[in-house]
Structure formats: structure tokens, C-alpha cells
Amino acid sequence: MGRAALLGMTMLAGLAPALTGTARAEDDLAAGATGLLPDGHFLTPFAAPGAQLFALKPGLSDFPGYVANVAMTSALSPDGRTLLVLSAGYNQLYSKTGATIAADSNEYVFVYDVSSGTPKQTQVLQVPNTFIGLAFAPDGQSFYVPGGVDDNVHVFRKSGDTWAESGSPIALGHNNTGNGLEVKPMAAGIAVTADGKHAVVANNYNDSVSVLDLTAGTKVGELDLRPGIINPAQSGQAGGEYPIWVAIQGTTAYVSAQRDREIDVVDFSTPASPTLVTRVRVPGNPNRMVVDKAGARLYVAADNADAVFVINTATNAVIETIHAAAPEGLLTNPETFRGAATNSVALSADGRTLYVTDGDINAVAVIPLSGAAPHHVQGLIPTAWYPNDVTPSADGSHLYVANGQSDPGPNPGNCSTNSYNAQRAAFCGSHNQYVLQIQKGGLLSMRTPEASALDSLTRQVAANDGFNTYPVPADERMMAALRARIHHVIYIVKENRTYDQILGDLGRGNGDPKLTEFGRAITPNFHRISRQFVDMDNFYDAGAVSGDGWPWSTSARESDIGIKTLPLNYSGRGLAYDWEGTNRNVDVAIPTLAGRQKAQPLYPNDPNLLPGTNNQAAPDGPAPGEGQRGYLWDSALRSGLSVRNYGFFIDLSRYSVSISDRIPPVADPYAQKLQVAYSANPTLLPLTDIYYRGFDNNFPDFYRVQEWDREFTAYERSGTLPNLELVRLMHDHMGNFGTASFGIDTPEKQQADNDYAVGRVVDRVAHSRFKDDTLIFVLEDDAQDGADHVDARRSTAYIVGPYVKHHAVISTHYSTVNLLRTIEDILGIDHLCINDAYQRPMTDVFDLGQPMWNYEAVPSRALITASLPLPAQYARLAPIPSTHPASWWAEQTRGYDWSREDLNNAEAFNRLIWSGLKGGVPYPGDATPGDAARDDDAHEHADAGASARLAERADH
Incomplete structure (x- = not known):
């Protein structure tokens, strides 16, 4: 849609942005169930049938109500009964003396029992650091979490109904150094072979992949993906940089290298000496990927393209581009305006449906794969703020969406614990109201919508993001006059x-x-x-x-x-x-x-x-x-x-x-x-x-x-x-x-x-x-x-x-x-x-x-x-x-x-x-119960204001 057609907007007839479904409980707000966002979008996470939003509460003894931020990745166990949700957010908390509380400043793996469909949190596991990687072993008795800046991989094993870390993390051995100026390593995505014997890890800041022997618990091989390192004749050529995700088919690993917009195909049939097979170029930043059960198709989510690229694994060629931002006709010129932030893909258990998260439009795209290409988005499902991952249940009845953040709301006690003055720090208590602390992550669970429900859900997403709009004549006149x-x-x-x-x-x-x-x-x-x-x-x-x-x-x-x-x-x-x-x-x-x-x-x-x-x-x-x-x-x-x-x-x-x-x-x-x-x-x-x-x-x-x-x-x-x-x-x-x-x-x-x-x-x-x-x-x-x-x-x-x-x-x-x-x-x-x-x-x-x-x-x-x-x-x-x-x-x-x-x-x-x-003026929110009550009033008034603005937008 060009400039002239978009000089001003108002709502078309149809669904207005509104919170629907369950009441806005405290946990809902913490997990991201707010309406009008600071960027002008709306959220309606309860619009889908049976939608429930779960706050990521690690159960910290010092901060019992604390909700972790950034639900990054989710993974379903092979038997379909256990769902893991990995946090990778700010998650730093401070004491009254201003010191970081190490025991309360970790990342988390939230363990849910989803055997009945609705998630039930059963356990929370801690890791000091992590990023994006999370993978089950094929027998479901182990799972693996790369440790991010710690340059290692944590191994968790199941004993009875309980998970616990097993032994020391597997070291990746990059000597605390990444490729760059004063940067450290960053272990990112991980994938495990079908026999459970090996794993491949993307080393995001070392431009390489590591091959792990999971039986021995050691790294056995590594491949630097850069052209000039593989072949000195190609010195100075870009390639293989910022690898973030791995998908495996047999002894072939597919690695998404984001800076150079390519999928690097790696043969690790000899684990100690992995080799590069080819590079598959894509017109966008490749992110998460999934291989279908037949091993014939690789589906690649790509930011900046708002698309899923389909790669034939036999020929290593892109055979289809699926535009993932919206159904045909919902967006004018969908290939022109980018910004949906397509960032993850998942296949239904029967392989007939592709689910795609579009982070910046707060939606999951539903793409049927039956029939010949080209394939298209059938509909959109509204989510909480910034979905990072989607996981379908094993029986196809539910979808689980990991969302990254929430509207922070007021911060009148934007309170910092600190070390410069112990007496003043004592006033601060433990408010911890820095903006990155009060933006929370959440897990959205819903029944998988029937095809008949997708139309109204799609219209809801369109209303939330302003897609179903047309120019406002008064805006057009004003902007035209100013432009002249x-x-x-x-x-x-x-x-x-x-x-x-x-x-x-x-x-x-x-x-x-x-x-x-x-x-x-x-x-x-x-x-x-x-x-x-x-x-x-x-x-x-x-x-x-x-x-x-x-x-x-x-x-x-x-x-x-x-x-x-x-x-x-x-x-x-x-x-x-x-x-x-x-x-x-x-x-x-x-x-x-x-x-x-x-x-x-x-x-x-x-x-x-x-x-x-x-x-x-x-x-x-x-x-x-x-x-x-x-x-x-x-x-x-x-x-x-x-x-x-x-x-x-x-x-x-x-x-x-x-x-x-x-x-x-x-x-x-x-x-x-x-x-x-x-x-x-x-x-x-x-x-x-x-x-x-x-x-x-x-x-x-x-x-x-x-x-x-x-x-x-x-x-x-x-x-x-x-x-x-x-x-x-x-x-x-x-x-x-x-x-x-x-x-x-x-x-x-x-x-x-x-x-x-x-x-x-x-x-x-x-x-x-x-x-x-x-x-x-x-x-x-x-x-x-x-x-x-x-x-x-x-x-x-x-x-x-x-x-x-x-x-x-x-x-x-x-x-x-x-x-x-x-x-x-x-x-x-x-x-x-x-x-x-x-x-x-x-x-x-x-x-x-x-x-x-x-x-x-x-x-x-x-x-x-x-x-x-x-x-x-x-x-x-x-x-x-x-x-x-x-x-x-x-x-x-x-x-x-x-x-x-x-x-x-x-x-x-x-x-x-x-x-x-x-001087001695108490920081707002610190001093008295009366102050706390006023803070509660501020939150209440802010929520009321958001609701009023929702209604105002709906009236246009």
C-alpha cells in the first residue's frame, strides 16, 4: 500500500480491539494480557477458544510473586505429555543492599504436564545463563539447554517424575572469546540426532557449530562456517556468521546463519570432522527451522522476509516461499511492507498444518500444507505480546505459545537497589521496577481453533494491528496541506x-x-x-x-x-x-x-x-x-x-x-x-x-x-x-x-x-x-x-x-x-x-x-x-x-x-x-503503606485508561 493510500486511517467495520474471554487476573496482566500497547497495537490473547495465559513464576523464596521475563523457546516431549518453556530474559533481582542476588538471578526451564491439554506447572529448573536452545532426547528421558555466554550445554535427566541436572555442563571450549572486538561466546540453538547419540550446537558468536557426543558428555568436533576459514582462497568473504538454530536430518545439520542470510548444510557423519556441504541463500534473516517427518522438506522462518522458505533436502534448493504475515487480501501489497517478524515454525503431529509465529503482529499464522504449492496463510490467531515460539500438542487439540514480554504499566517506584549508600538503599526495599524487570513473559494455551473460527480470529488480529483500516479524509487533507x-x-x-x-x-x-x-x-x-x-x-x-x-x-x-x-x-x-x-x-x-x-x-x-x-x-x-x-x-x-x-x-x-x-x-x-x-x-x-x-x-x-x-x-x-x-x-x-x-x-x-x-x-x-x-x-x-x-x-x-x-x-x-x-x-x-x-x-x-x-x-x-x-x-x-x-x-x-x-x-x-x-525525600513507592496504596491506585487508573483508550479506538 503506497503513501497516497495511507495518509490517514480509521477502523473498518468488523471486530474492534477488545479484551475477550477470561477476566484480567493479576497473573494475566503479568504475563501480557494488556490491551493498548505503547507501540499502538492492541492485544487480545483470550480471543481464541479456551485461551488461558500462564505467568512464568519460578517460586523464588525471596520474591514469591516474581514473574520471569521472555519466554523464549518451548519443546514437547516425544510422548507428548511434558512441555518445557525456556526463559531467556533480564531476570536479575537485587537485594536491599543493592547486591545481585545470585540465587534469584537465573534463567529458568518451566516444566508443564500437558497430558490433559491444559498446562499444569510441575517443576522449575534453573540455569545461570542461556539463550534460545532447548531440545529433548528422542527417548524423552533427557533434555539439553545450551548455556549461552557460559559456552556450555546443560544436561537434564528424568528420575521418576522429577527432572534434575545431570553432572557438569558439557564445555564447548571457546576460551571465553567470540569473534569480534571484546565479545564472548554465545551458545544458541541445539538439535539431537534420532538415535540420541549426538547433538549439534550453533555457536552464535564463534560462527561455528560444535558436535557433541552425548554418551560421553564431550565435544568431539567443530566446524568454523566462515568461507575464508574453510578455504583460504575465499578469505575476506562473508558467510556462516551469527548461526542461531540447528535442525537435523540423519547426519546432516541445517544451520541458520543470520548475518549472511543463508542455511549452511553440514555433514557430520564423521563427528570429529564435520564438513560444509553447501550454502543455501535466502532473502531474509533465517531463524528457527523444522524438518518434516519424512525428512524431505525443511521449513525455515525468516525475519525481514515475513516468510517461510521451504527447502528440498534432497537438492538443498528453495522450492517455495510462503508469505506468513497474513492471508491473501488482508494486507495490501503484503510483499512490500515488512515487519511481521516471522520467527518460528512448527508442524502439527500429522504434518498437515504449519504454525508460524509472527512476533511483531502478535499472532500465530495457520498454514495448511495439503495440496500442491503454493501454500498460503489460512488465518491468524491473536496471542499475547511478541510470540517467540509455538508448539502444537501431540493430539492436535491444543497450541502452546511462548510470548516474550508484557506492557510494563506504571513504575512510580522505579526503585533501584544500590551499593552507594546503605541507608538510602534500605528505603528502596526490593521494588525492582526497572522497565526490563517489569516486562514479563508468559505461556498462552488454547484449543486449536477450528477452520470455521479462523475468520473471526483473523479479523481480530487485523483490528489489533490496524490492518483493516482506510484513510481518514481529515488526515489526508491535513497531511497533504503540510506536505505542500x-x-x-x-x-x-x-x-x-x-x-x-x-x-x-x-x-x-x-x-x-x-x-x-x-x-x-x-x-x-x-x-x-x-x-x-x-x-x-x-x-x-x-x-x-x-x-x-x-x-x-x-x-x-x-x-x-x-x-x-x-x-x-x-x-x-x-x-x-x-x-x-x-x-x-x-x-x-x-x-x-x-x-x-x-x-x-x-x-x-x-x-x-x-x-x-x-x-x-x-x-x-x-x-x-x-x-x-x-x-x-x-x-x-x-x-x-x-x-x-x-x-x-x-x-x-x-x-x-x-x-x-x-x-x-x-x-x-x-x-x-x-x-x-x-x-x-x-x-x-x-x-x-x-x-x-x-x-x-x-x-x-x-x-x-x-x-x-x-x-x-x-x-x-x-x-x-x-x-x-x-x-x-x-x-x-x-x-x-x-x-x-x-x-x-x-x-x-x-x-x-x-x-x-x-x-x-x-x-x-x-x-x-x-x-x-x-x-x-x-x-x-x-x-x-x-x-x-x-x-x-x-x-x-x-x-x-x-x-x-x-x-x-x-x-x-x-x-x-x-x-x-x-x-x-x-x-x-x-x-x-x-x-x-x-x-x-x-x-x-x-x-x-x-x-x-x-x-x-x-x-x-x-x-x-x-x-x-x-x-x-x-x-x-x-x-x-x-x-x-x-x-x-x-x-x-x-x-x-x-x-x-x-x-x-x-x-x-x-x-x-x-x-x-x-536528599532525604523518600523515593516514590518506598516509604509507607499509604504510598503503596497510591501505587495500586496508579496501576488501577492506568488499566482503566487503557480500557478507555480501547473503547475510544473501537468507536472510530
Whole structure:
């Protein structure tokens, strides 16, 4: 569906999104049975017949009500009586002293008896770490769990009716080292041979597979899948990288290598010397696979293709592509807009039906396999939030779906246990309300729907995701009018703040001043912009943290591998930060070894280390041939528009204070011709201002804007301002208090620096030749670092310029997706995926009767003591002192790593900021039973608000 057909949407006649079935019990909410999500989708997990949602409760003695997050993988025993569900999430819990409670900070295997159809939890087993792999032995008396970053495989055996780990895990022997820069191994998928004697494990970060002798309990063979390692004549060729899943037929293993989009076929008939047979290329990121009982067909789920590829195992050729996002006719141009995140496949026991999980549309696709190809989706079944796996029962009567997360809801006690102050930590108790802790996993059980029920269930999914929509005439008119008037968009992305944390004291809108930490005195420009233009008090970041916030903010979705790896990375369970262009800390925008060594002198002399520009986490564009080009700037370039990049997707390795070749924080790098930015995206490489410093808390946003303004002044002289400018202003993240430059070295100063920087951009545009045809959009990539009484993902967003309403409060539920949709429609470029294509633009923000606007930036008086060249009239004012000097903040954060966003314990940092700024004021949610009651009220009101928004959406 093209842009013109999707300028605005409203609901077609049919099912409206609504919670159906069982009542919303506490466990249902914890497991993901909420309605309206922060990304604008709806959930109706109880719509299917007999649907029940089970919270993953490990039964921890210290936290008896704790629910684990991220149900990753499920497996049914050969006799069909036992279902295993593996968690692979954040799952870190902290004591009142701030220490990690090791006994309560594990991953889990939940054991269910499904002999009667309905799951009954019988046991919970713990493993320190894991990722995605889980497999039964063919006799059903053992199962195997790869240990993720621990680089091993756990063996569990059954004795009577009880499971227990048997002996020490089988070591995979990669010496704590993966292929990349400062990365560790990561054991991923596993498959077991039909005779139960051997297993093959995908070594996700070593680009290899290991063959295990299960009788001896040892590794007996390994094959590096990279072309240049197998054959030196192919040195420097990409292949076999990021293997994640294994399927076995006889002594042939099929391995899905995600970065290079191929299935590697491995012969391990000689277990000690496995060999590569061939590579089968697929136009998407292959994920989980299943071989049919006859061993003739391999079914491969593939993200970015929203498809299942069928491979003939006799010829190792793709013989069919099954589009898995929706039935024919439900989506217009289903091959154009991607984003369903097809991520797992399962066959019914009789082999007649293929079940496929589409993670990002929260659905299971049902695909009958009877008859000749081509095969199609017959219908969709709604699930809870982000299904990761589906398992049919042995008798075909039930489906079991492992879902990854839930809506976090409010986090007024966003409480961090910490080690910096024992007395203050005691107030904290054990709230553990970091956003990745309060997003929960769950197991959805349902009766297998009859064919006659699939029509209504499919319409329910379509309503949940906005597929059954048509343009709203008022939206079309507004966007067309803006498109005729606006020729430039400046898109600013910031870091990590909730609405209440900044604007809770605004005095209008739905704010809680008790939760405000950086109010009007510290952020005068954000307050003035919100009052002078629009206060969007119901705006949500689609991402929970930067790892998914940046994909959502640039492509309106995230990759399946991104959502799977994020909680492990953030909990310190391995994996690299692959969400802003780099892979395993390698700048893959630079294709050559020589180029990488020039940009990063510490890069090893290894031509086989992630060669080429493939990026395993990048989204595809909407049309064929647009692999890894699904970002906002790609769409603008495809439409012939001009783009300039200031700080998006930059390799950050050269900013670390711990390396000898660090690029110093220079106020005017252009004057010195000092390159301070190396792009990590191949498309942005020639479009990036190399003098604009990327994410670095040592450096003020003030001087970032100075460099932006240098080019803006040149554009003003020439009249050639780019149509789309990408501007990263990140200092509201805060950090590096002991090494920060130019005196911006306390939380108050860093927030004020960010506030003034955004204000200066707005001011500069307002007094330029471009003021009448330029709009400025500002958001946080995520809201993880603060409390909010409505939702942990509610955040600040600002829209400034001509035709924006004045002095208005906009309480329409908007998200990152709506903001991107609005930019696209105004610029007249195509949408990025099925998310922004089927959600409405932010029409309520605009008024065509308001062409005139102006703005003057004011610095917070917190900046007066810094070493910035503020206007003279402000330098004479009395400064606002920081609550503590930089030395105090540096001491309290000793040991923190600020080299990239989100490396530190966000809960601890949140708590430190509150204590450091508020002194003896108890953290919200800590102190009294009355506070707890108010917290309960907040949850209740938030649930009521979600229900009201559901009803509002249904009425359209």
C-alpha cells in the first residue's frame, strides 16, 4: 500500500480491539494480557477458544510473586505429555543492599504436564545463563539447554517424575572469546540426532557449530562456517556468521546463519570432522527451522522476509516461499511492507498444518500444507505480546505459545537497589521496577481453533494491528496541506527520560510533580516549548531501552534477533550492542580491512572478522533489492530527497577515555580538521558530518549544536537545507562526571545542556530563512531512566514550527510509530513497515491557521558555572548550584562504564540521581503503606485508561 493510500486511517467495520474471554487476573496482566500497547497495537490473547495465559513464576523464596521475563523457546516431549518453556530474559533481582542476588538471578526451564491439554506447572529448573536452545532426547528421558555466554550445554535427566541436572555442563571450549572486538561466546540453538547419540550446537558468536557426543558428555568436533576459514582462497568473504538454530536430518545439520542470510548444510557423519556441504541463500534473516517427518522438506522462518522458505533436502534448493504475515487480501501489497517478524515454525503431529509465529503482529499464522504449492496463510490467531515460539500438542487439540514480554504499566517506584549508600538503599526495599524487570513473559494455551473460527480470529488480529483500516479524509487533507508547505524536517533524538521526570511540574497535562527531577529551573526550554506549542502528555516510546529504542526511532520496528538479544545484553548475560550499526563492536559500514584499521587502530589484522557490510540487525526496505535499507533516511533517499546526518549510528569506540587513540573532546573539530565521527551505517557514511561528535557524555551538546549551526549557516547562504536532518542530542543521558569536559559535569548541568541545545536549534530555525517551511520533531529513544505514574514507556516529545497548535494539551495516544508516520507523510516518502503504514499520523498536533511562530532559547541558570560561552545577559545572573559537586557524583558512580548508552545498572543510576537531587525525600513507592496504596491506585487508573483508550479506538 503506497503513501497516497495511507495518509490517514480509521477502523473498518468488523471486530474492534477488545479484551475477550477470561477476566484480567493479576497473573494475566503479568504475563501480557494488556490491551493498548505503547507501540499502538492492541492485544487480545483470550480471543481464541479456551485461551488461558500462564505467568512464568519460578517460586523464588525471596520474591514469591516474581514473574520471569521472555519466554523464549518451548519443546514437547516425544510422548507428548511434558512441555518445557525456556526463559531467556533480564531476570536479575537485587537485594536491599543493592547486591545481585545470585540465587534469584537465573534463567529458568518451566516444566508443564500437558497430558490433559491444559498446562499444569510441575517443576522449575534453573540455569545461570542461556539463550534460545532447548531440545529433548528422542527417548524423552533427557533434555539439553545450551548455556549461552557460559559456552556450555546443560544436561537434564528424568528420575521418576522429577527432572534434575545431570553432572557438569558439557564445555564447548571457546576460551571465553567470540569473534569480534571484546565479545564472548554465545551458545544458541541445539538439535539431537534420532538415535540420541549426538547433538549439534550453533555457536552464535564463534560462527561455528560444535558436535557433541552425548554418551560421553564431550565435544568431539567443530566446524568454523566462515568461507575464508574453510578455504583460504575465499578469505575476506562473508558467510556462516551469527548461526542461531540447528535442525537435523540423519547426519546432516541445517544451520541458520543470520548475518549472511543463508542455511549452511553440514555433514557430520564423521563427528570429529564435520564438513560444509553447501550454502543455501535466502532473502531474509533465517531463524528457527523444522524438518518434516519424512525428512524431505525443511521449513525455515525468516525475519525481514515475513516468510517461510521451504527447502528440498534432497537438492538443498528453495522450492517455495510462503508469505506468513497474513492471508491473501488482508494486507495490501503484503510483499512490500515488512515487519511481521516471522520467527518460528512448527508442524502439527500429522504434518498437515504449519504454525508460524509472527512476533511483531502478535499472532500465530495457520498454514495448511495439503495440496500442491503454493501454500498460503489460512488465518491468524491473536496471542499475547511478541510470540517467540509455538508448539502444537501431540493430539492436535491444543497450541502452546511462548510470548516474550508484557506492557510494563506504571513504575512510580522505579526503585533501584544500590551499593552507594546503605541507608538510602534500605528505603528502596526490593521494588525492582526497572522497565526490563517489569516486562514479563508468559505461556498462552488454547484449543486449536477450528477452520470455521479462523475468520473471526483473523479479523481480530487485523483490528489489533490496524490492518483493516482506510484513510481518514481529515488526515489526508491535513497531511497533504503540510506536505505542500513543509520542505524540511529536523528530527532530533534524545535519551531515556519519562514524561513525569521532566514535565511532571508543567502545571498542565497529566503530570505528577512528585516524580519530577529536572523541572522548570533545569529544563526551561522543554517547559516553554510544551507551553508555547503542544504538551503531548500521552506519548509513548515504542522502545523500552536504547537497544530497541533506536531501531523503533529510525525504522518503526526492531529486528527479531534484536528483541531476543536485548534483555541478555542489558542483564550482562553476553552479546554485543548491535542496534546502531556495529556488529560485535565492529564497524561494518566500512567494508575493507584497511578502512577498518584506519578508523579503529585497535582492529585486528583479520580479513575474516565479519567481512563486508552485512548487518544482522538491520531492517529491509519495502521493495525487493532493498536489503538492510529500511531506515527513515533510506526512504527519503529513495524518494529523491536530501539527507544530512549529525550523530546517528556512529562508531563510539574512539571516544573511550581508556584507549590511547581516543579522539579528544574538542570544541571546534572543524577548525582543526579533526574527524570525530565514523559512521556505522553504509548509507549514512557519505551523509554524515564527520565533525559532529556522536554519543559521548564527556562532551557537551552545546558544541554539537555549534557544529550543526556551522553547516546550517552555510545552508542558509545557499538556500539548500537538506529535506531531512538527523540530529542526535544525547546529553540528557548523563554520565562521565569525573571526566566530563567544559564543566558540564553534574546531572543538573548535563540536563540543562541538553535542554539549551534543543532550544538553540529551535531558536536558530525560528530566526532563519527556513522558518516557514521547516518542522522540528524531538523525542527520546526510550524512557527507561525515570519514574512515571502512567507507564514506564510514557515519555516526552516535542513538535515545533509552523502550523503546530499553540498552547494546547494533546492527550491522544501517540507513539514513536505515529511520529515517524507523520514525518513520512509530510515529506511525501514511503512508509517503512507494516507498523507505520497502518497507524495514523499525529494530525491532532497541527492547525493550518497557525503559520506564524517564533522562539527564543534561554539557558538554565544551572549552566552559569560551566565553561560555556553563554550570552552575557545570562552570565550575570545568580547560578543554580548543583546539589553536589562533580567529584561527589564521580565517586558515587565509580566503576560505571559510560562508553555507550545503557551499559550500567539503570536502576542503581536512577536511584542515585533521585537520592543525590532530593536528599532525604523518600523515593516514590518506598516509604509507607499509604504510598503503596497510591501505587495500586496508579496501576488501577492506568488499566482503566487503557480500557478507555480501547473503547475510544473501537468507536472510530
